[in-house]
Amino acid sequence: MKREFLKWLSTFRDSIATYSYYVDFEKVFGNVDLIKVELNILNSLIGSKNIKEEFELIVYKYPETLKCIPILLAVRQSEISITDESGSFNFNFSTQTRSISEYSNFMEKSGLFDLLSNHLVNNLIDYVTGIETGLDSNGRKNRGGHLMEDLVESYIQKAGFVKDKNYFKEMYIHEISSKWGIDLSAISNQGKMEKRFDFVVKTDKMIYAIETNFYGSGGSKLNETARSYKTLSSEADTINGFTFVWFTDGKGWISAKNNLEETFDVMENIYCIKDMENGVMRELFK
Known part of the structure; x- marks a missing residue:
């Protein structure tokens, strides 16, 4: 029976976010634990009246504390490049490659000494936990792309x-x-051209190559995706024993519904989450 596009589109979801989509706290706490000892050593600098001297003594005794500095500035990588009136400099914090005084100068000019000595933070472990939480929230886009894959895989x-x-x-x-x-x-x-499919299902009679995506918001990429999958589907139809299947969803498609409808009209195997809930995979993969 011929499906109605607008009725099909009306079932698309606003979100498929899971509890861990917003912040992966297991990852956050794990990252903090990796430098917890070093952070506790640097905690002794909080409220210090002689922070420059005390910092240099800490680095002399415990050079491994340097690896904590980038995350105090919400930077993931271990190297930080700086440009000032004197030129450009590269600071490596994974290992000591500069003099202690140069690292001390970095701490002062970056504002970290002020942060610590003036009690703007009370505990570096809590502070870094907050930074890690903020940085992890930036990973939502990547996690969002995997959510649809995980959902499709669960139905497979x-x-x-x-x-x-x-x-x-x-x-x-x-x-x-x-x-x-x-x-x-x-x-x-x-x-x-070398293409990678998200999933491939193999039955006795057919090879099903599967692409998945979910778009919670609109954008030019949606139109490009609809057009490219329309072309891919027509090319796949010329190959015996091979079928291209597309699982997609998300309210973002409303802004690109014309292009999606063009693909829907010519592509037999395009499905949404509601279709999966209704058992389309058991009907399709035979």
């Missing part, structure tokens, strides 16, 4: 498929061709 498993036995994650075109001896040159521009 519910349909009775077993990972690395009859369904596979992240397979390239050349891997599919090699594993099952199928010619996929029609979708690889005669072998010139």
Whole structure:
């Protein structure tokens, strides 16, 4: 039975966020634990009246405390580049590559001495936990991309498929061709383009190559995605024993519904979360 596009689109979700989507506290606490001893040593600087001298003594005795400095500035990498009136400088905090006085100068000019000596923080472990929480929230976009993959994979498993036995994650075109001896040159521009599919499901009669995505907000990328998957689907239709399947969802599609509708009208195997809930995988993968 022919599906109605607008009715199908109306089932799209605002969000598929899980509890850990907003902040991965396990990761946050793990990162803090890695430098907890060093942070406790630097805690002795809080409220110091002679912070420059005390910092230099700490670095002399415990040079490993240097690795904590970047995160105090909400920087993940261990190297920080600085440009001032004297020129450009690179500070490595994973190992001591400069004199202690140069690191001390960095602390002073970056404002960290002021932060510590004037009691603007009370405990560096709590302070870094807050920084890690903030930095982790920036990872929501990456986590959001994996949420749809995880959801689709859960339904593949519910349909009775077993990972690395009859369904596979992240397979390239050349891997599919090699594993099952199928010619996929029609979708690889005669072998010139290498594409990776999120999942591949293998049944006795068919190879299903699957792409997944969820768009909570609009943007030009959605139109590009709809057009490229429309082309990919038509190319896949020329290959015997091979089917391209697209699982997508998200209210972001409302801003690009015209392009999505064009793809929907010509692509048989395009589905949303509601379709998965209604058991489409058991019907499709036969």
